[in-house]
Amino acid sequence: MVSGMLTARSPLDLKAAELDLASAAVGAGERQIELVVPEIHCAGCIARIERALTTLPDVTEARVNLSTRRVRVRWRSATPPPVLETLAGLGFSAHAADVDRLAADPARSELLRALAVAGFAAINIMLLSVSVWSGADVETRQIFHWLSALIALPTLVYSGRVFFRSAWQALRRGRTNMDVPISIGVITAFALSLYETITHGPHAYFDAAVTLLFFLLIGRTLDQLMRERARSAVQGLARLAARGATIITADGEHIYRPIAAIRPGMRLLIAAGERAPVNAHVLSGASDADVSLLTGESASIKIGPGDDLFAGALNLSGPLTVEATSSAEDSFLAEMMRMMEAAEAGPSLYRCIADRAALLYAPVVHLTALATLIGWWSLGGDFHHAVTVAVAVLIITCPCALGLAVPMVHVAAARRLFAQGIMVKDGAALERLAEIDTILFDKTGTLTLPEPVLVSRHVSDAKASQIAAALAAHSIHPYARAIARTEPRVALPFETIKEQAGAGVQARLDGALYRLGRSAWASGAADGDEDAVVLTRDGAVIARFAFNAALRPDAGAAIQQLKFDGYTVEIISGDHVAPVENLARTLDLAAQARVTPGDKADYIARRTASGGKVLMVGDGLNDGPALMAAHVSMAPASAADVGRNAADFVFLREGLMAVPEAIHTARRAAQLVHQNMGLAILYNIIAVPIAIAGYVTPLIAAIAMSGSSILVVANALRIGGGKGAA
Amino acid sequence: MSFFFLIPIALLMGLAGLVAFLWALKSGQYEDLDGAAVRILIEDETPTRDEPAPPGNTRS
Structure with missing residues (x-):
């Protein structure tokens, strides 16, 4: 048989040890693991997997989650049951999900709960308000107003805190965002309505305050669900980094330990097909190593005793006995992580368009309300009336349309990209992608396919x-x-x-x-x-x-398209000069070869400093710092873990057309966001004079706000149609 | 003044719906919406523990 099998532990033991490392104790002597199984796609898969796993000895529960393509398995024994082997027998490849990512994101259920409460309150208050508007007598109106207040107060406290918290955080740092005018509008609407109710006034805006929260929470929740879906899809891709390693102890025993336990000087065994967990020095064995993810070199290199191996290099053909020269924290991978953290400052300074709009919007609106208050007071002298009109201005200008305009477009755009196999990390990435003027491509694994x-x-x-x-x-x-x-x-x-x-x-x-x-x-x-x-x-x-190393399908067409659209396109690669120049000639692009990871990031920083907005498309570990330094970044699904997590966009298809398609959708989204902003401003131009004149009743406010919200949502959904669909 | 009864009834019904939703959310019924949609198609091959499967409906 293959010679490697004699010295390594049997692969069965290794997998069990790896499962044990990835599992977590859940009490009562049970351990639980979450496995990512990307190929689950139908009821048949669910039935086959659950049936096969639950019949294994010691397994107490096996549950498939089709949405996240994951399987949760619980067992009650010291050694994990042969879960991976059983799945492989059924034809499914699986790998363990990271333990630290096991905890579900609490943001989603918090938003859903807030949304449910706001929806319940909005419907009931609206029911009471419609009765008031259709002419209830004074006594009934008073009862209905009090009931509305009773429902609105806990809703504001419970559902509103999503906005209040974010607004408070911004204010405390001396900044402002969209949540500040929203919070002020909602709170003043409630306060005025409560005062009106106590003083037996005819107008109360409880419905406006709560409906506003409901609409805005719909936008927030959809946005959150979109991001979560993209994140779980990206995490579902094959894991590339090593989780543990086989250590050879002084008395020749082989034990599988987590990477964190590796110290310099330890002897490790790297079987064929495994990645080096830390930087190491080869003691014995002969093999080839694939370092394309580390340096961008496309050809594999020969490895023998005396050679050095960087963490992340893939051992291709024979088992190697190596001596660790670093611990995990000092490995090449960790160094890349540090460079990426340093480079991250660039995009994090970016302020999304909604917050930039709020910067202008909030002072204008608040000054208008203040001017209205002073104007009415000095003209009529009735302070109570002046306050009522000023608050009506605040309510009518409350940026419902603005707060909904941007996230709705982003959610619709992300859905469209998702259908094309492109994941978007968040809405701000779409905004940044629409602004770029330069595109840099890595060569190995990005312009070319990862496999020869x-x-x-x-x-x-x-x-x-x-x-x-x-x-x-x-x-x-x-x-x-x-x-x-x-x-x-x-x-x-x-x-x-x-x-x-x-x-x-x-x-x-x-x-x-x-x-x-x-x-x-x-x-x-x-x-x-x-x-x-x-x-x-x-x-x-x-x-x-x-x-x-074959070009990705459509690479030529995609590059042509990008050049036709007026972008500067260049290749920046860590590979040797000859293959890079060959490819550059084929695609007719400017190219740089043998660029180190740090220099890639520096090059992007220089272009950014001279006013450029760079899209970096790369897949390797060596692209990590560049992906972070760029204005916006994209990575193929085959990229290294680090690259995929750093990138704003991840495309799952083999073809490179994903790049121009994503840019096209991003530009279309930017266009729609601007249209929506225009609609919101137009709405204000019409509504604000009416409010300043003092003609706004709760009925008019409700109609105006719902109408403008429906208008911007309908406009956002136009992105689903349009030309350019794949 | 019939709304003295009707309004509390309407509110309680709404509240019941809200509580039902929050309970469903908490018990994990919204964790896997795609899966819930297709699980109806899975045939029960193993009889439940308490009741034996009706004759003629067993496959192995």
Whole structure:
């Protein structure tokens, strides 16, 4: 068998140890784990998974969540049951969700509860108000006003705190946001209505205050649900970083421990297919390493004793015994994280358009109300009437339409992008994407596909092709996997199959020695083409395969589109000069090669300093700081964890058309937001003079506010149609 | 003055709806809306513990 199996623990033990690390105790001797299973998509999947898992010994509960594509499993034993193996047997690949992300986000249920309470209150108060408006006698009106006040007060306290809290936080820091005028409007409306009710006045605005909260909470809740959905979709993608590592103790024992427990000087075993958990120095073994996520280099590199391995490098062909040279906190990965934190200052300074509008809006509205108060008081001298009119101005200008205008457009745009396989982290990212003028692409894994593609295949006969595929199935090297996919899997009676790390696979069949791998090793003669893979029978070449890092589908069309739209497009890569220049020539783009992660971020910082707004599209660990430094960032689903979490947008499809499509939708959203702002201003231009003149009754206020809200929501939904749909 | 009865009744009914929603939210019924929609399609193959499955309706 493959030589690596002799020294490593059996993969079964390893998976159990990993599950144990990822699980959490839930009391009563039970442990629980959440598994991400991206392929769950129907009732059949739910039934198969739950049935298979609950019949396992020790499993007390298995519950599939179709919305989040997750499975929650509880068991009652010291060692975890074979959950992953059972799922694999059913044809589902799964990985453990992070323990620290297990806790559900409390923001969603808080918003939903606040929304439910506000909805209940709005409906009941509106019912009472309609009776008052249709002409209730004084006594009935008084009872109805008191009932409304009774319902409105707890609602304001419970549902309103979402806005009050945010407004207070902004005020305390000496800033203002949209929640400040909202809070002032709602509170003054309630206070005036209460005063009117106590003094037996005819007009009370309880309905306005509570309906306003209800409408605005709808916008907030949809916004929150959108962000949550995008986040769980991004987290559901395959996990790339190592969670633990196999440590070799002084007496030769192998134990699986969490990464945090690794100290410099410890000896570790890295099996083929695992990523190096920390920076390490190779003691023994020979293999290839894929460092494309670290440096952007597309070709794998040979690794042998004495070489250094960075954390995150993927060990491709043979087991390696290494000595850790850093702990997890000092590894390459942690260094990238620190650089990203330093770079983060850029986008966090961005203030979303609603807050910028509030900056103008709040003083104008509040000054108008104050001027109305002073005007009426000095003219008529009736202070009570002056206050009533001034508060009516505040209520009618309360930015319901503004508060709803922006989130509704963002939610509609995010839904549209979601349907196209593009996740948006939040609404502000959409605003920033609409502003960019420069687009920088990473090369490896972004412009090109993460896996090498078989570009040419010369086989002498069908038998050779079959043997090549069957031999290739014994290796996990990306080249071998691509060859194995060329033929349906058949088991040939090979003898003495052996993987020669860094070279290829060899086996005996019907007395002949077959070798599949690097040409120099397989045929015994130097070939010149380092990237070619050949199959030899007793040293004679009978098949030849050539590989290339293939462009993503539509890469050419996407770049053309972006250039046509007037963006400056460049390549910035950590790979060697030759492959970068090749690609740059194909796509007709300016390019920089061998750029370090720090220099990428610096380059973006320089462009930003000279007034540019940069979109960075990248996938690797080495792109992390650049993704953070850029005005807005995008990453493919195949990106490293760090890159995916740093990016504002993540696209799930293979094609690169996602980039121009996302920009198109973002620009359309920006257009609609501006239209909505215009509508809100137009509404105010009409409504404010009526309010200042003192003609606004609670009925008029309710009609005006509901009308303007429906108008901006309807306008926001227009983004769902329109041209440019994929 | 019939609304002395009708209004409390209307309010209590609304309140009952609100309480029912909050309870459903708390007991996790809004955790997986997509799943709830398709679970109706899953056939019960194992009989519940208390009552034996009706004859002719068992598959294995």
